[in-house]
Amino acid sequence: MKAIKMEEVQQHLDEFANEPVYIHLETTNGAYAKHFDSNAHNVGAYIRNAQIQYERGKIVESDGTYRVGLKTDGWVYAEGLTDYELNEDGQLLLAGHDQVGRLMVALQISRKPFQM
Amino acid sequence: MVDYSKHEQVVVIYPHPDDESFGTSGTIINFREAEVPVTYLCGTLGEMGRNMGSPFFANRETLPKIRKQELIDACQVLDMDLVMLGYRDKTLEFEAKDEVADHLKKHIEKLGATLVITFYPPYAVHPDHDAMGAAAFEAVRKMDADKRPEVWATAISNNRDEMLGKPDIVVDTEPVFDRKLEAIKSHRSQAEGMLSKMRESSDFIGEYDSALQRLQYEAFYKVDVDQVNS
Numbered sequence: 284m285k286a287i288k289m290e291e292v293q294q295h296l297d298e299f300a301n302e303p304v305y306i307h308l309e310t311t312n313g314a315y316a317k318h319f320d321s322n323a324h325n326v327g328a329y330i331r332n333a334q335i336q337y338e339r340g341k342i343v344e345s346d347g348t349y350r351v352g353l354k355t356d357g358w359v360y361a362e363g364l365t366d367y368e369l370n371e372d373g374q375l376l377l378a379g380h381d382q383v384g385r386l387m388v389a390l391q392i393s394r395k396p397f398q399m
Numbered sequence: 400m401v402d403y404s405k406h407e408q409v410v411v412i413y414p415h416p417d418d419e420s421f422g423t424s425g426t427i428i429n430f431r432e433a434e435v436p437v438t439y440l441c442g443t444l445g446e447m448g449r450n451m452g453s454p455f456f457a458n459r460e461t462l463p464k465i466r467k468q469e470l471i472d473a474c475q476v477l478d479m480d481l482v483m484l485g486y487r488d489k490t491l492e493f494e495a496k497d498e499v500a501d502h503l504k505k506h507i508e509k510l511g512a513t514l515v516i517t518f519y520p521p522y523a524v525h526p527d528h529d530a531m532g533a534a535a536f537e538a539v540r541k542m543d544a545d546k547r548p549e550v551w552a553t554a555i556s557n558n559r560d561e562m563l564g565k566p567d568i569v570v571d572t573e574p575v576f577d578r579k580l581e582a583i584k585s586h587r588s589q590a591e592g593m594l595s596k597m598r599e600s601s602d603f604i605g606e607y608d609s610a611l612q613r614l615q616y617e618a619f620y621k622v623d624v625d626q627v628n629s
Contacts, residue, residue: 380451385449
């Protein structure tokens with residue numbers, strides 16, 4: 284993956300609009316957050332291969348990281364994104380990593396289901 | 400002292416590629432040196448791992464392939480057979496425990512296990528660890544009492560001593576630690592984070608020695624599955 288270039292990501296978001304797509308959306312602070320800090324608790328949310336269709340996808344910059352929102356009959360969004368890649372399967376992978384390369388949030392869009 | 404050669408077949412049951420190397424590889428090496436076959440039933444491919452490297456070596460979609468190869472490499476270092484069970488990282492606790500237990504029981508019986516090593520629920524911190532351990536206990540519970548393997552369980556929660564007392568078996572891995580470290584390092588995507596944190600720590604005394612300090616002893620509780628609730 285490489286650092287997000289807003290114009291390129293916006294173009295890809297436009298390409299997936301108005302057709303059925305599969306999404307992968309996750310965020311986590313890891314399974315050991317509480318183990319290492321008793322004041323913390325583990326949080327996370329995860330959805331893989333939910334099918335949606337969005338009429339508009341938009342990327343917004345905010346203090347060096349990015350938010351992406353997808354307008355469906357409802358909404359899908361992710362915050363804290365830093366890197367992206369359009370992989371060889373034509374899937375748009377967006378992720379937010381911390382300083383040491385740990386994934387903290389991911390939003391991915393694909394025309395075919397993600398591999399299980 | 401453990402008499403490794405009295406066992407005929409060891410089956411290690413953990414959910415993630417690397418659980419076996421960090422927690423139990425010294426013990427596995429000892430069994431293999433006593434010519435006891437060891438098989439790893441590995442629950443998932445650690446698909447939800449968070450370390451993507453800096454610079455990146457993986458993304459969410461490529462990580463499973465990378466971790467699968469690391470697992471194969473580690474099992475080669477440990478001279479251990481490998482069965483990948485095909486569950487999905489972080490979802491094991493949502494599977495039907497009974498079905499997972501039946502799945503494990505089939506493997507345990509087919510292999511003729513005389514010893515099962517797994518996690519001790521609910522003292523294993525990660526939900527997959529606890530779920531895999533609970534299913535393994537249940538698998539043994541489903542077997543006829545006279546055919547059951549011995550069960551050793553790994554507890555890693557901060558309150559383990561308080562809840563369970565001292566472990567029944569403590570293996571000093573120093574004599575085989577070079578191979579234990581090699582197995583751990585086969586899981587490059589997982590080990591790199593720990594190793595770099597270790598290098599930066601104020602008490603760093605070299606990779607081998609610092610790793611030895613942290614990972615020298617492997618501890619297990621002997622479990623009678625009829626006497627535990629999980």
